[in-house]
Amino acid sequence: MSGIGKGIDFENVRWPEIWEATNDTLFMMAASLVFTILFGLIIGVILFLTSRRQLLQQPIVYGVLSLIVNILRSVPFIILMIMIMPVTKLITGTTLGVEGSIPPLVVAATPFFARLVETSLREVDRGVIEAAQAMGASKWDIVRRVLLRESRPGLLAAVTITAVTLVSYTAMSGVIGGGGLGDLALRYGYQRFQTDVMIVTVGLLIVLVQVLQTVGDILVRRFSRK
Amino acid sequence: MTVQKGEIFGIIGHSGAGKSTLLRCVNLLEKPTSGTVTVGDVELTGLSERQLQNQRRRIGMIFQHFNLLSMSTVRDNIAFPLVLAKLSKFEVSKRVDELLKLVQLEQHADKYPAQLSGGQKQRVGIARALANNPDVLLCDEATSALDPQTTNSILALLLDINAKLGITILLITHEMNVIRSICDRVAVIDQGEIVEMGEVLHVFLKPEHPVTRDFVAQVADSGANGQLLHQRTGRLLRMTYIGDLTYEPILYNAVKPTGVQFAILQGTVSRMKQTPYGQLIVELIGSDSEVESVIAVLRDEGLEVESI
Numbered sequence: 001m002s003g004i005g006k007g008i009d010f011e012n013v014r015w016p017e018i019w020e021a022t023n024d025t026l027f028m029m030a031a032s033l034v035f036t037i038l039f040g041l042i043i044g045v046i047l048f049l050t051s052r053r054q055l056l057q058q059p060i061v062y063g064v065l066s067l068i069v070n071i072l073r074s075v076p077f078i079i080l081m082i083m084i085m086p087v088t089k090l091i092t093g094t095t096l097g098v099e100g101s102i103p104p105l106v107v108a109a110t111p112f113f114a115r116l117v118e119t120s121l122r123e124v125d126r127g128v129i130e131a132a133q134a135m136g137a138s139k140w141d142i143v144r145r146v147l148l149r150e151s152r153p154g155l156l157a158a159v160t161i162t163a164v165t166l167v168s169y170t171a172m173s174g175v176i177g178g179g180g181l182g183d184l185a186l187r188y189g190y191q192r193f194q195t196d197v198m199i200v201t202v203g204l205l206i207v208l209v210q211v212l213q214t215v216g217d218i219l220v221r222r223f224s225r226k
Numbered sequence: 227m228t229v230q231k232g233e234i235f236g237i238i239g240h241s242g243a244g245k246s247t248l249l250r251c252v253n254l255l256e257k258p259t260s261g262t263v264t265v266g267d268v269e270l271t272g273l274s275e276r277q278l279q280n281q282r283r284r285i286g287m288i289f290q291h292f293n294l295l296s297m298s299t300v301r302d303n304i305a306f307p308l309v310l311a312k313l314s315k316f317e318v319s320k321r322v323d324e325l326l327k328l329v330q331l332e333q334h335a336d337k338y339p340a341q342l343s344g345g346q347k348q349r350v351g352i353a354r355a356l357a358n359n360p361d362v363l364l365c366d367e368a369t370s371a372l373d374p375q376t377t378n379s380i381l382a383l384l385l386d387i388n389a390k391l392g393i394t395i396l397l398i399t400h401e402m403n404v405i406r407s408i409c410d411r412v413a414v415i416d417q418g419e420i421v422e423m424g425e426v427l428h429v430f431l432k433p434e435h436p437v438t439r440d441f442v443a444q445v446a447d448s449g450a451n452g453q454l455l456h457q458r459t460g461r462l463l464r465m466t467y468i469g470d471l472t473y474e475p476i477l478y479n480a481v482k483p484t485g486v487q488f489a490i491l492q493g494t495v496s497r498m499k500q501t502p503y504g505q506l507i508v509e510l511i512g513s514d515s516e517v518e519s520v521i522a523v524l525r526d527e528g529l530e531v532e533s534i
């Protein structure tokens with residue numbers, strides 16, 4: 001048995017298992033990111049449009065949607081995951097493994113991302129929206145050709161932050177047997193005191209977050225025109 | 227209030243007077259609480275949202291802060307209204323090339339707004355506003371964010387567009403200089419009300435409302451020196467020349483046959499849009515009958531003469 005006192009020789013690390021877990025983490029992150037972007041964009045745009053002094057100003061719709069978003073955001077991920085287990089089972093047929101963790105990940109990340117979208121859209125110059133209206137743009141034209149386009153750097157930054165958040169959520173989903181690096185760290189590192197496995201998995205998570213943030217920053221810079 | 231087809235109509239007022247609000251009522255970006263808005267022969271206030279969107283393509287608009295799409299190139303900014311109007315790719319690109327040429331931005335087609343100067347951004351704004359061949363161009367303080375030299379080049383472009391394309395221009399400004407340079411008619415707005423309206427030349431030379439007088443004083447090179455005028459003993463006259471008369475030696479010709487002497491106390495000779503004009507305050511020194519005969523000659527020549 002290895003331990004901190006004896007120095008670390010990585011004797012417990014089974015690399016094929018590590019790679020599989022890394023793959024699982026990447027897949028969970030990517031799949032839930034895709035759904036999160038899809039739902040979050042829609043909800044974020046609706047939040048923005050229905051808010052005060054915007055194109056579709058609808059105080060009641062905004063109020064209700066905003067409340068739901070706030071509630072979902074205030075429940076800690078680990079509890080949310082357990083709370084929505086029946087829904088997860090309904091959608092994927094299981095609450096375990098990679099598939100089982102995607103619904104809770106999406107439910108947790110979507111409200112977060114939607115708020116970031118709303119904030120990015122608020123940054124769009126009102127004058128530009130007005131100019132588009134003066135040119136005869138419909139509301140849909142404005143969403144598609146003005147709002148989403150003008151806020152592109154902000155949206156890319158929002159995707160980056162969300163992707164990083166999802167990585168840490170995937171690690172947490174290990175607690176209920178979600179698979180991936182978090183699962184590995186928990187099962188070997190915590191339950192069997194295999195510190196070397198813990199260090200490798202945490203190291204990989206750090207690398208993953210670094211890569212995501214760097215790529216995100218590069219994209220944001222590439223699309224900034226100011 | 228009615229703006230004639232093909233004219234350049236200016237609305238001037240202090241900041242907060244309601245100029246933008248009035249202008250935005252024309253394309254219904256602002257919905258008036260009462261009254262109607264008619265552009266050409268279409269009453270916009272009676273249209274559905276969809277119809278209004280179509281009608282807005284006939285009304286171009288440019289803005290003080292340009293309001294360009296910061297994430298799109300000059301070319302894509304100008305193409306924007308054409309894409310909205312669902313023109314084919316080929317037609318869009320052909321029209322954009324024409325417009326780039328019109329506003330002399332061919333070399334900047336692939337730049338982003340942040341890489342342009344203020345004057346260039348406003349040219350993009352103008353090209354974009356003209357893309358769908360509008361009948362009317364609305365200008366909301368289009369030159370207020372520009373330096374004087376750039377202002378003049380933009381005003382020259384607007385004048386050119388009005389002359390070449392026959393587009394009616396409705397502009398608002400707080401600078402009398404803009405009105406004087408290019409407008410045919412002007413309305414003065416104060417606290418949400420039009421307080422004076424007429425030919426620029428007329429309003430300029432005979433301002434009636436106090437707010438109008440303020441604006442006229444902005445561009446007069448010297449304020450009337452009341453002190454000085456009161457000390458004079460001769461007859462004081464305000465003479466107004468308009469058009470070619472401005473450059474004739476009328477005053478000299480009028481006094482020559484008489485023994486009347488004159489002193490020019492104050493004067494302006496300038497140009498309003500294309501029309502030269504001059505306004506002098508002179509003192510005539512001589513016998514009453516001789517002075518009257520000089521005045522009669524001046525009036526005969528077509529000058530406006532007023533005793534003060």
Ligand SMILES: Nc1ncnc2c1ncn2[C@@H]1O[C@H](COP(=O)(O)OP(=O)(O)O)[C@@H](O)[C@H]1O
Nearest residue numbers: 239240241242243244245246247248417418419
């Ligand atoms: N006719 C009007 N009646 C009532 N309020 C008006 C009227 N015109 C303008 N306002 C108000 O006055 C304020 C300033 O108007 P704005 O058009 O922005 O002025 P400007 O462009 O001349 O600086 C706005 O809040 C507007 O709602």
Ligand SMILES: [Mg+2]
Nearest residue numbers: 245246247367
């Ligand atoms: Mg204004």
